[in-house]
Amino acid sequence: MKLTHIRQRLRPRYRFATSQGGVDELDTIVVRIEHDGTVGYGEVVPSALYGQSLETSEAALDAMAAELGDDPFALESVLARLVDRHDDQRAAMAGVDSALHDWVGRRLDVPVWRLLGLDRPRTRTTFTIGVAGMDEVRVKVAEALAAGYEALKVKVGVEHDHETLTLIRESFDGPLVLDANQAWSPSEAADRIRALAQYQPAMIEQPLHAADWRELAKLRELGVAPIFADESCERPADVVRLHGYVDGVNIKFTKCGGIREALRMITLARGLGMQTMLGCFVSSSLAIAPALTLASLVDLADLDGHLLLAHDPFEGIERRGGVITLSDRPGLGVVPAV
Ligand code: MG
Secondary structure, three states: OEEEEEEEEEOEOOOEEEOOEEEOOEEEEEEEEEEOOEEEEEEEOOOHHHOOOHHHHHHHHHHHHOOOOOOOOOHHHHHHHHHHHOOOOHHHHHHHHHHHHHHHHHHHOOEHHHHOOOOOOEEEEOEEEOOOOHHHHHHHHHHHHHOOOOOEEEEOOOOOHHHHHHHHHHHOOOOEEEEOOOOEOHHHHHHHHHHHHHHOOOEEEOOEOHHHHHHHHHHHOOOOOOEEEOOOOOOHHHHHHHEOOEOEEEEEHHHHOOHHHHHHHHHHHHHOOOEEEEEOOOOOHHHHHHHHHOHHHOOEEOOOHHHHEOOOOEEOEEEEOOEEEEOOOOEOOOEEOO
């Protein structure tokens, strides 16, 4: 198998910000695996939260290129090897995992969701309103509602949360997911969350720092909304650790290392009676399609990373209002945009 990679520059339509900071543009990495005349693609979206950068991801990809072997159908053994050797570089692993699945699907002329025995992905996605000034929030919410999105996710954990949420609730009474991205300390979180009850959140994501996960159990008991772990839940074993402490987990294809690892996390979470959501980072459609492939297995999809871009370099995910679907196209179902 021949693995090559190239950076691609992405620009969100609006500066994308959370309680932890923001970006005006970002680079991701497109992975291409070629074997026996067939090509598969994947996208690497490194996250500093998990000790990854473009450079560490590229170094990992170069090492992985020599470790792939010559059988793309041997997904389990190839990816088990990568988990053993590159446990902290799961973004790169996800790019390879996705390129291999894309390769197999294209080779067999079937969509990956069919290959995995799943229903055609067709799911409502939340649309994210990042941290911004009130004028910008007003414009973004109006645009989101005009575009037909039926569920919103709002980044909170900053000074003007209440101003933002009051403004949003003036024009939107549908499901509202709140994501604090680790903003609060255990001592302040309960008061912060009680104060958010008036906005009737459908769930609250990662109110505490990743390492404070034990304290999440107390926040569940407030009964304001289901508490979900995101930054606290990276690998399959984290799902087991978090059982009893949270209501659900945010599983991200790019965070956990690909389709294979995401399936393990979904299976564990469902087996333990936990709720599941699929999340994403800002990325092109190439990193959303593998997650969307698994949408029929989870309770909630937050797969809008590509919808936040000014221009998406890949195409193939269809959107009608707030519902996104994949076609019958073989592989992951996305191709470079013309
Ligand atoms: Mg989150």
